[in-house]
Amino acid sequence: MVWSWIPGNAAVIRQYTLDNALLGIVPALLGLVISVPLGIACVRWRWLYPPVLSTASVLYALPSLALFIVLIPYTGLSDTTVIIPLTLFSLCVLVPNVVDGLRSVPEPVRQAATAMGFGTLRRLVRVELPIAVPLVIAGLRVAVVSSISLASVGQLIGVYSLGYFFIDGYQRDFPTEIFVGLVLIIALALVCDLLLVIARRLLTPWRETRRRREIPRVMVAGAPRAAGA
């Protein structure tokens, strides 16, 4: 371990970390943009779900490197060549989570919304999607973390990411570089995951959390009223 290598290359390290973060986050977000309407369609038309799910699984099974190579003639050696396959991979977790999220809306809730005069679209936007948020974010967490780690493969076709340190470190037989790349990828994944957890907490304060301490207190406060009133 050559510690002095780190401050000496701080600018490059910072740059590739940012590149890698982008290659992780952008595909997950694009995947979200695609999977929400796709998931809604799969819930609306049940027959659509099995073929969509199989297609997503097949895409996920394709080796990333093979997809990069297939795309090079069209998109060149650009970020896009990495982003497209990673986006397709993310669908494999995001679509099922969107579908499960929408299906997690309890039937009485759906019925109550309809009976109060919510049209289909309004019910979707105001009731069903908000209730699906926890599961969608759970899918997003997996998508972001796997995209961050897969992005490094893009280095093989010259799209810069933390993967650069693996290749360069190997070629120069310089383990420090490999180690730094590895630690940063893990750190990046953890940070993104944590941000998503925080986002979920903020977006879904209505969700029963594991902070059990709060719940009994509330129940006790409410109980006499419910029984006595």
Add this chain to the structure above:
Amino acid sequence: MITFEGVTKRYPDGTIAVDDLDLEIAAGQTMVLVGPSGCGKTTSLRMINRLTDPTSGRVLLDGRDIQESNPDVLRRGIGYVIQQAGLFPHRTIEDNIATVPLLIGWGKGKSRGRARELMDLVGLEPGLARRYPYQLSGGQQQRVGVARALAADPPVLLMDEPFSAVDPIVRASLQDELIRLQADLHKTVVLVTHDVEEAIKVGDKVAIFRPGGRLAQLDSPERLLGAPSDAYVENFLGFDRGIRRLSFLAASGLALDDTPVAAQDAPASGALRAAAQSGEAWVLIMDAERKPRGWAAADELESLPAGARAGDARLIPYGHTFGVSTDSLRAALDATVLSPTGHAVGVDDAGRVVGVTSYERLRTAIQAAGQAPRPGRAREAAAR
């Protein structure tokens, strides 16, 4: 007013949920649809706000065929309460209640103000306004459900098994609350239940359905209990309908005996004379305000030394009293059966003794009532 005209609902597989139903639900009335599962009661209810459309026949709301109205607009004018409350888990209690006002454009401030009003109306503490549904008990959630249905002050309220998911004690209190609310609000309420007790308790009119989606009998609870139209209805009502029917007969029809009573400060000898005069072995001793204190046995009074007061006797608890002008004959009978002396105490609104019952007097009152049913109903639960 809601009118069903020859309404039939037939599903594609041939099942008939509702068969040629004619039903009129008067404005301001509570109509309960009751029957075993699969009798079409819920389907009928859901045809009122077009969650289900009839295969044939018409449903009219105030004379207008609801088939001609936009379902979303129609629904915003009809409150709907369902079994598990169906609250929006992602919205606070006040926002849940404010749902329809927000939907019809009252604006946030006014809608939330209205939500607070309704929380008060249904007996929810204001502190719960910012809570989320998961933080409330089942009974509280159901109150929120009722408040939400009433938020935009719809003239019609549909309730689909509203209280069946809560425990019996909470259920009874929610039923009482509904009766109390309805006495103030005079909504047209249509309530579906499989619980005939609930139907009898809350309904102004009860429609009993039989399997296959046909109406078996439509009547007031009192008439149902008194004159079931056939064996099915009689069986459905349960074995003790004779006793339950007494709930609809006012205790004021009972001639009370005011002789075996004595003030505690009266001489014991006077109390003894009162007992002898009425032919009873007991005298009810009252305090200075004529509130009951307990029963004194005639033997006991006799054994007291000369000059003793009636209140000096050892007293036996008088048990439950019943309100002469507020309770039913059933309450009077119940109090009598439970009383250790076989006599129950009838009191006025201020709790002062009016007189005491006996089995003989109850029998006379019940017989008289059987011959000439009294209009109007004394609701036991509401009066307690």
